[in-house]
Each structure stands twice: as C-alpha cells, then as structure tokens.
Amino acid sequence: MERSSAHRTPGDPVAGMALPVYIVCGGTGGHLAPGIATAQRLIRAGISVELVVSEKEVDSRLLESYPDLNYRRVKGAPFRLSPKGLFLFVLHNTRSFISGFQYLRKNPPAMILAFGGFISVSYVIAAWLLKVPIVLHEANRVVGRSIRFLSGMADTVFLPDGVSLAGIEARRIRRLGMPLREEVKHVSKETIRREMDIPHHAKVLVVVGGSQGAKALNDWVEETHKSLASDGIWIILVTGPGKNQMPELKVLQSDMGVDVEIRTFAFHRSLHELFSCADVVLSRAGAGTVAELVCCLAPSILVPFPYAADDHQLANAQDLERRGGCIVIDQKNSSNLYREVLDLIFNDWLLGRMRQNLRRLNHGDAAENLTKQLIESYYPGHLRATAVENSTEAKEAVNG
Incomplete structure (x- = not known):
C-alpha cells in the first residue's frame, strides 16, 4: 500500500x-x-x-x-x-x-x-x-x-x-x-552482588520468562530448586504477574552446609541488575530480553516460547547462539535442562568466552x-x- x-x-x-x-x-x-x-x-x-x-x-x-x-x-x-x-x-x-x-x-x-x-x-x-x-x-x-x-x-x-x-x-x-531504556546498563558483578547481599563467590542462576512470565520455567524451578540448592546454586526467579507459586524467600543448605537462597519476584523493574548479577540466565527469547542479555554480558540458556508467532523467539535465540552468546534448548527437551545448567554454570572458561562474545555484540x-x-x-x-x-x-x- x-x-x-x-x-x-x-x-x-x-x-x-x-x-x-x-x-x-x-x-x-x-x-x-x-x-x-x-x-x-x-x-x-x-x-x-x-x-x-x-x-x-x-x-x-x-x-x-x-x-x-x-x-x-x-x-x-x-x-x-x-x-x-x-x-x-x-x-x-x-x-x-x-x-x-x-x-x-x-x-x-x-x-x-x-x-x-x-x-x-x-x-x-x-x-x-x-x-x-x-x-x-x-x-x-x-x-x-x-x-x-x-x-x-x-x-x-x-x-x-x-x-x-x-x-x-x-x-x-x-x-x-533494540532500543534499551537509559537505566539498562551492565553493572559490575561485585557492585550489584554487594547491593543485593549475595556472596561474590556464589553461583547464581536467574530465571525469567519475559514480561508475562513462563509457566514452564516456573514449574521447572519449583521441581528442581532443592537439587540446585544442594549443588550450591542460588536462584532468582521472576515468575510474571499472577504466576508466583514459590515463597518470596526460601533458604536451603547446600551439600557443603552453606546457606543458599531462592528469591522469587512476581515482577522486577530492573532485570538488567539481575542479569548483571547472574552467572547464568535461564530465559525465554524475546527481542528485548536478548538485547538486555547482550548489554549486561550475561551468558544464558534460552528456551524459546514454542507458540510464539512465526516462531520468532527461536529465530532470536538461534541468532545469539550462532554468535556464541547463549545455548538454546527446545522446551520439549526440558528434561536435559538441569544438566545443561550444571554444565554451564560451573564452567568458568566457557562463561568467560561467552562474555567476550557478548561484548563484541554491543553496538x-x-x-x-x-x-x-x-x-x-x-x-x-x-x-x-x-x-x-x-x-x-x-x-x-x-x-x-
């Protein structure tokens, strides 16, 4: 026209x-x-x-x-x-x-x-x-x-x-x-963890499902959070409005006898702070999320929403994976997710390599x-x- x-x-x-x-x-x-x-x-x-x-x-x-x-x-x-x-x-x-x-x-x-x-x-x-x-x-x-x-x-x-x-x-x-809001910036891990009262040496997994949440990811956290805590992994979960089934704070102990926290939010206005704090982000793959992950140099495991129009989340995720910034998991293969999280979050060399790749994508x-x-x-x-x-x-x- x-x-x-x-x-x-x-x-x-x-x-x-x-x-x-x-x-x-x-x-x-x-x-x-x-x-x-x-x-x-x-x-x-x-x-x-x-x-x-x-x-x-x-x-x-x-x-x-x-x-x-x-x-x-x-x-x-x-x-x-x-x-x-x-x-x-x-x-x-x-x-x-x-x-x-x-x-x-x-x-x-x-x-x-x-x-x-x-x-x-x-x-x-x-x-x-x-x-x-x-x-x-x-x-x-x-x-x-x-x-x-x-x-x-x-x-x-x-x-x-x-x-x-x-x-x-x-x-x-x-x-x-993708235009990002002025306040969306990478924050040093040392600074943001001090502000959030999270030990600098802790392994932190941030799980978000986009602005409206993701039931599949929320359910996965509910099923696996005790095992993850046993491995010493802190979890920050953003469930989406009206989808919060977990307590706001749950303190467990790792196999080493160290306190591990699971923090849950229905909504978080500063995801860039959570991304900057994370060792690994587990997320959907909307364009806004992907852009903030790149900005915050956050290695991620992306599980595209399988019913997104024209499968655009899969395309977003695969593009970032080709550039070395994430790992893509099909939701049908979520049984492999726990192992993928462990393999990535404890692999400091690979995490460092992914951050280097993400830094090159900041344009x-x-x-x-x-x-x-x-x-x-x-x-x-x-x-x-x-x-x-x-x-x-x-x-x-x-x-x-």
Missing part, C-alpha cells in the same frame, strides 16, 4: 517543534520497553512525546516507574482464529481505530512511531488515513504480523541487520537494533541512534536551533 503524495514531507513547516511524537508501544514488555527508551531520548532532546499503550497489567506495572511520561491507554485484542477471539479482535480494534482517528484528527502529531503488537494496527491505519507520517520498528529476527501488514503505509521501517521484509523498497528500510545505543534519525527527518528546525544554541554557548564560554 503506497503512501499518497498528499502526506506531509519531513521538512513541511506543519511538522514543526510544537507537534509531538506519538509512540504506539503497548501490549507486552517487548513492545513497551523500546517505546519508553525512545521516549526518554526524545524528551531529553526537547521533543514532546505521548505513549499509546494497552490496558494490560504488564503495561501498568512497567509505567509505574516512569511517572513523568505522558501516555494514554487504549483497548485492543490480539488476532485469534477462534470465534470469540476473532469477535474480540474486531470489536476492540474497531473501537480503538475510531477513538484513535478522532484523537489524531484533533491532536495531530509530527509523526507516529509504532513498535508492533495488536494496538499498533488501529493507530497506524488511522494515521495513514489522516496523512500523518509513520515509522515502524521491528526488533525480532522474524518480522511480526502487524509490522508486515502495516509496512506499506510507513515512510521508514527499522529492522535488525540481516532481516528482510518482502515488498518494501530498500530506500525505506533502515538497520537498527552502541540504538535508542540514541533512532532518536537522532527521527529528529533529522521530522524536526530539522530543531537541529538548526540546537546548533545555534550550542554555537552561542561556545562563543560565550570563549569570551568568558
């Missing part, structure tokens, strides 16, 4: 500084977190931003940490083939489209940035009809259904290196990784890069104003 020539061009005065960026990014942590990351950089650059998120609990929990961000909630439902699922998809997304169209017509933005997911569809279609510039971002190694469907309406589609999208001219595709700040490209394309006047301001400050400093 080609864009009409009546759409605003990046240099059009109507796309000036007074107009905000709307970032459509809710539904899962993998969609919301890069939206927050980009919003942080845009706001720091002086650009007004409003997030469009879902009404799901995962969005509410994550946004609690960002009270200064403007956002609006919209109803939506993912596509399902069952009669009930299809009915809810049509109902909620039609309502979202109508409200979105009315809102965009009354409060036009400079552009729409969408990170995929079910709520992107209604807002992007509304923006396209209103001739609002559209930018899409896909972080997974397989392009999602919503991005594939909406790509013909977009000025630009950001994709990871090596990922293709049929039917889109090369001039509209740009390469970019700068994707959120900063994305923000720079958005400002260059849709806020050229902002760049000129910033250049003048910087030049004036420099002259004042020289003249003292």
